[in-house]
Amino acid sequence: MVVTLLVNRLNLNSRNSSKPPSTDRNRERQQKVKGEKKPGGQKGHNGTTLKKVDNPDEVIPLIVDKRTIPHGEYKEVGYESRQIIDINIRRHVTEYQAQILESEDGKRFTAMFPENVTRPVQYGIKLKANAVNLSQYQLIPYNRIEEDFQDKGIPVSAGSICNFNKEAYDLLELFEEIAKRKLLESSVLHGDETGINSNGDQYWLHSLSNDLWTYFYPHKRRGSEAMDEMGILPKYKGTLCHDHWKPYYKYECLHSLCNAHHLRELERSWEQDGQSWAKQMKELLKDMNIAVNDAGGILSSDEIKKYKKEYRIILKEGEKEIPPLDKTRKPGSHGRFKKT
Numbered sequence: 001m002v003v004t005l006l007v008n009r010l011n012l013n014s015r016n017s018s019k020p021p022s023t024d025r026n027r028e029r030q031q032k033v034k035g036e037k038k039p040g041g042q043k044g045h046n047g048t049t050l051k052k053v054d055n056p057d058e059v060i061p062l063i064v065d066k067r068t069i070p071h072g073e074y075k076e077v078g079y080e081s082r083q084i085i086d087i088n089i090r091r092h093v094t095e096y097q098a099q100i101l102e103s104e105d106g107k108r109f110t111a112m113f114p115e116n117v118t119r120p121v122q123y124g125i126k127l128k129a130n131a132v133n134l135s136q137y138q139l140i141p142y143n144r145i146e147e148d149f150q151d152k153g154i155p156v157s158a159g160s161i162c163n164f165n166k167e168a169y170d171l172l173e174l175f176e177e178i179a180k181r182k183l184l185e186s187s188v189l190h191g192d193e194t195g196i197n198s199n200g201d202q203y204w205l206h207s208l209s210n211d212l213w214t215y216f217y218p219h220k221r222r223g224s225e226a227m228d229e230m231g232i233l234p235k236y237k238g239t240l241c242h243d244h245w246k247p248y249y250k251y252e253c254l255h256s257l258c259n260a261h262h263l264r265e266l267e268r269s270w271e272q273d274g275q276s277w278a279k280q281m282k283e284l285l286k287d288m289n290i291a292v293n294d295a296g297g298i299l300s301s302d303e304i305k306k307y308k309k310e311y312r313i314i315l316k317e318g319e320k321e322i323p324p325l326d327k328t329r330k331p332g333s334h335g336r337f338k339k340t
Contacts, residue, residue, distance in 0.1 A: 008272050016268035018243075018261070052083050091153050094124070123156070128164045131156065135165055179215050183232055186210040188256070191233070191242040193222055208232055223247045259285055277318035284310055 014021040061079075098111040116125070127149075134140045134148070142158035149156040183189060193206045196218065204222040208215050208230070219226030224247045227233050233240070233251045241256040242248045249255065263285060269278035288307050292299055299307070327337055 011272060012268070014264075016264050016271055018264065050085065052081070053085075056083060089152065092124075123160070123164075127154070127156070128167065131161050131164045132168045135161055136168075176215075179213050180232055182213045183208055183210060183215055184235055186213070186238060188239045188241060189232075189236065190258075191227075191240055191248060193226075193245075195222075206230060224250050227251075259289070275318070275321050277314055277321050280314045280317070281311075284314060 012019055013024045064074075066074075096113055096117055098113055100111075101109045103109070131145060131149070134145045135142065140148075142161050145161055146156055146158050188210060190209050191207070193204050196203050196205045198218065201220075203218045203220060204226060206217045206219060206222075206226050215230070215232065217226060217230045219229065227247065233248075233253075236251060236253050239254040239256050240248060240251065241258055243261040244255075244257045263282055266278040266282040266285075269275040270282070284307070291303065291307075295303075325337055
């Protein structure tokens with residue numbers, strides 16, 4: 001039994017468990033199956049086309065070299081234009097010079113600086129925003145962001161970048177309340193949680209999201225204590241899609257179970273336990289997904305009946321392969337029943 005358990009753990013990967021793909025050893029490139037998206041832009045996708053601008057930042061006139069054309073008299077009749085769209089990232093320093101006036105009796109009056117200009121020299125808001133973007137969205141380490149700024153002649157320390165993040169965090173309090181409200185109003189939410197490291201301590205990052213809004217909440221505990229503190233699920237009355245983890249069922253909303261998790265668990269049942277019904281169910285779920293997408297999101301009543309019938313037939317096969325747990329106690333036995 002111990003050997004079997006250890007072998008099963010060794011055979012776990014991102015296809016048959018919740019392990020991330022980055023942990024897969026000798027990962028092979030997966031072949032696309034029929035019905036999956038083709039490479040490139042999809043039908044209905046709004047593409048991005050490079051277009052000329054009406055007000056270029058720099059215009060460089062090109063003069064015809066008359067040595068390369070026949071002799072004669074010529075007049076200018078226009079020009080042909082081509083544009084290069086590029087980016088120029090460099091240090092930009094703005095100096096405010098506050099005028100000082102002195103009265104006849106020696107009193108001085110100095111012009112007011114803008115409200116956000118409080119020091120003899122300080123970082124600008126655009127630089128701070130760029131640092132926060134690189135750190136929090138692009139997920140670049142502090143020391144590499146520090147090096148990037150120094151390459152541009154801007155001395156920014158890792159401590160300053162940390163302070164920029166803290167300043168942005170404090171300013172996002174209003175946005176946090178808006179995000180909560182938008183998620184509460186959503187008809188469908190997706191819930192999940194994953195382990196993270198915070199200064200060497202184990203934390204859990206809980207998340208709730210829809211197609212437009214996402215709310216992350218780190219907590220020392222995993223479960224309803226953290227989700228209650230988030231303050232969304234206790235008030236939510238829509239449909240919550242999740243991986244059928246028990247604490248989610250505490251909340252009085254409709255529950256939708258994630259088929260991505262089902263597919264991984266069915267793959268494991270087939271690969272490790274040889275359960276043929278699991279392989280059939282996996283293929284059926286994938287076929288149903290393709291059919292729904294091809295139908296624009298809604299199947300006809302006849303198709304629904306057909307798939308329900310196939311679904312229940314496979315479940316019956318599963319009941320034959322995995323009979324209910326025998327809970328009849330033998331004389332002298334005690335403790336929990338052994339699970340298959």
